[in-house]
Amino acid sequence: ARPALALIKKNRIPLVLCTSKTQAEIELLRKKLRNTHPFISENGGGVFIPKDYFKIKIANCKPCLPAGRLQIAESRKYYIIKLGTEYSVLRKALKELRTRGFDVKGFGDMTVREVARLTGLKTADAKLAKQRDFDEPFVFKGSAASLKKLKQFIKSIGLTFTIGEFFHLMGNGDKGRAVKILTKLYRKQYGKITTIALGDSPNDTEMFEIVDYPIMIRKPGGSYDKRIKVKKKLIRADGAGPEGWNIAVKNLLNKFF
Numbered sequence: 559a560r561p562a563l564a565l566i567k568k569n570r571i572p573l574v575l576c577t578s579k580t581q582a583e584i585e586l587l588r589k590k591l592r593n594t595h596p597f598i599s600e601n602g603g604g605v606f607i608p609k610d611y612f613k614i615k616i617a618n619c620k621p622c623l624p625a626g627r628l629q630i631a632e633s634r635k636y637y638i639i640k641l642g643t644e645y646s647v648l649r650k651a652l653k654e655l656r657t658r659g660f661d662v663k664g665f666g667d668m669t670v671r672e673v674a675r676l677t678g679l680k681t682a683d684a685k686l687a688k689q690r691d692f693d694e695p696f697v698f699k700g701s702a703a704s705l706k707k708l709k710q711f712i713k714s715i716g717l718t719f720t721i722g723e724f725f726h727l728m729g730n731g732d733k734g735r736a737v738k739i740l741t742k743l744y745r746k747q748y749g750k751i752t753t754i755a756l757g758d759s760p761n762d763t764e765m766f767e768i769v770d771y772p773i774m775i776r777k778p779g780g781s782y783d784k785r786i787k788v789k790k791k792l793i794r795a796d797g798a799g800p801e802g803w804n805i806a807v808k809n810l811l812n813k814f815f
Contacts, residue, residue, distance in 0.1 A: 559800040562807035563591065569815055574598065574740060576733055576755070576765060578693065578722050581606065582686040601726055601761050602736035603642025603692020608635060612747055622742035624735065641736060642692025643717065643729025651717055652694055652727060660708050664696040664727070677723070692731060695724040720761040721785065734764025741768065754810060756795070756803055760785045766792065771810060775802040 566573050573591075575584050576598040584597050584606075596607045607616060616622070616637050617630050629640040645666075652664045665673055665688055674684035676697070698705065712719045712727065720726045737755065744751050753769040755762070758777055766772035766788045774782055776798035786792070795806035 559804040559807075562804040562811075565808060565811050565815075569811065571811075572596075572744070574737075576602075576737060578695070578726065578761060580686060580689050581691065582689045583683065586683075586686065596740055598733065598736040598740070600642060600691060600693035600731075601720060601722070601728055602731040602733040602764070603640070603728065604731075605639040605641065605736045605739055606636045607639070607740075607743075609637065612743055614743070614746055616743065619743065619746055622739060622746055624739070639736075639739060640692070641729075641731030641739075643731075645690050645692060645694065648692075648694040648717070648727050648729070651712075651715060652696060654715070655708065655711065658711060660704065660711075661699040662696050662708075662725075664694045665690065666694060692729065694727040695722075696727060698725050722759040722761040726761065732764040733762060734766075734768045737765050737768045752814075754807075756806060758798075758802075759783060762786065763788055766790070773806045773810070775799070775806065 572595045573593055574595055574597060575587065575593065577584065578601045579599065581599045581604065584599055588597065594608060596605065596611060598605055631638040631640060649666050652662060655662050670681055670684045670688060673687055674681050677684060677687065679687060698708065709719050718728045718730060720728060741753055754771040754773065755765045755769040756773045756775055757765060758775040760783065763786055767790065771793060772788060772790065773793040773795050774786060775795045776782055778798050780798055782794060793806065795802040797805045
């Protein structure tokens with residue numbers, strides 16, 4: 559994806575990482591990419607905005623933020639808009655699922671080695687993947703009927719469910735809500751902007767609905783995920799993974815620059 563990344567940097571386009579990864583995982587990636595822009599962690603659970611990135615005061619920009627109670631925390635480096643449910647609540651809910659007879663096992667139930675083996679991550683990276691705040695990835699064993707009941711029960715206790723590489727137990731945050739907030743903040747500062755999103759999984763659906771140019775990348779096997787269904791027209795990238803990302807970004811940006 560280096561040619562596309564170079565094109566993004568050359569044209570001074572903010573590259574916002576929006577992923578199911580944790581803050582710790584994303585910070586490592588940002589360091590490698592020398593990325594200084596905001597990022598969205600754990601499927602939209604948290605929006606991390608570097609201090610002094612926007613001229614406007616985030617807490618005072620009410621049109622930029624969703625209605626209702628919203629927690630904005632402050633760390634040494636970031637303002638953090640917390641859209642997701644606290645991880646401890648998700649862990650309790652997962653245990654409740656087990657007491658109800660569902661065969662589920664979350665990252666919080668696994669050792670670092672187990673997570674590494676399951677994900678294919680190196681041990682050091684698996685350790686970062688376990689440092690979760692808003693989202694619990696889990697594996698589920700059972701029939702399609704049991705999975706349907708699982709989804710219904712999760713909904714009944716006020717939580718949500720999405721699918722990426724794993725099943726994910728979450729609160730009301732999603733990538734779409736997070737992207738919408740950042741889009742409004744960028745518009746407040748810069749006026750008219752154009753937004754692009756790239757993804758390959760059902761957990762990207764809400765994000766695709768928000769942006770101007772949603773781009774679906776092929777899965778590693780070469781196919782598009784049929785579970786992704788959006789109301790607007792999707793651009794289909796001609797390639798999988800980083801290669802597909804690279805081709806799609808270059809093709810689209812060449813129309814603008």
